[in-house]
Amino acid sequence: MSVEEHRREAPKTVKCMVITVSDTRTEETDKSGQLMIQLLREHGYEVTDYRIVKDEYQVIQSVVQQAAASPDVEAILLNGGTGITDRDTTYEAVESLLDKTMPGFGEIFRYLSFAEDIGPAAILSRAIAGICKGKAVFSMPGSTGAVKLAMTRIILPELAHVMREIYKDKK
Known part of the structure; x- marks a missing residue:
């Protein structure tokens, strides 16, 4: 079966949770999170x-675990905390929860x-x-440029x- 056939069989909508990881942003200043929401709804x-x-390992893990357990969430999209400073813990928090990884996402994003x-x-x-527990998880940098790139191109x-791929074995 071709990729195009898979896409035709894919669900028409997906229930998404957007998580912004930041020690400083508020709903009013979170341009990246708002951009994610806007783009998801437009599509x-x-x-x-x-x-x-907050960019704290335990907090990030807890929220992702709650989302993975929720019947109202099918995809979890995070932005922020993916850098290499000591304070950036999103990668470690998310990676440790994944049952399967999609390395192509990070590879293509960086390319x-x-x-x-x-x-x-x-x-x-x-x-x-x-x-993670049957939910798609995407974690990307928190700049609006990075979010726009990851969202629109990948x-x-x-x-x-x-x-469709996650759910095909559950039917």
């Missing part, structure tokens, strides 16, 4: 929850970042994706297809 996806959490705008600084990104074109 027919449902945003069932939105939260801003596109390198090619389109930030050059070799792309190596500093620790974008990651995978599956996540939005493939989210429904990812969900």
Whole structure:
């Protein structure tokens, strides 16, 4: 079966949770989280929850685990906390919860970042994706440029297809 056939079989909508990881952002200043919500809705996806959490390992893990247990969430999209400073813990918190990883997400994100705008600084990104308890998880840097790139070039074109693959064995 071709990728196009898979896409035709994919769900028409996906219930998504948006999580912004930041020690400083509020709903009023969270441009990246708001951009994610806007783009998801424009593409027919449902945003069932939105939260801003501190960049603390246990807090991030707790929120992702709650989302993974919720019947109102099928995909979890995080932005922020993916850098290499001591304070950046999103990658570790998310990676430790994944049952399966989708290494292509981070690889393609870094490639596109390198090619389109930030050059070799792309190596500093620790974008990651995978599956946690049957839910798709995408974690990307928190800049609006990074969110726009990840969402428009990778996540939005493939989210429904990812969900089709997750759910095909559950039918």
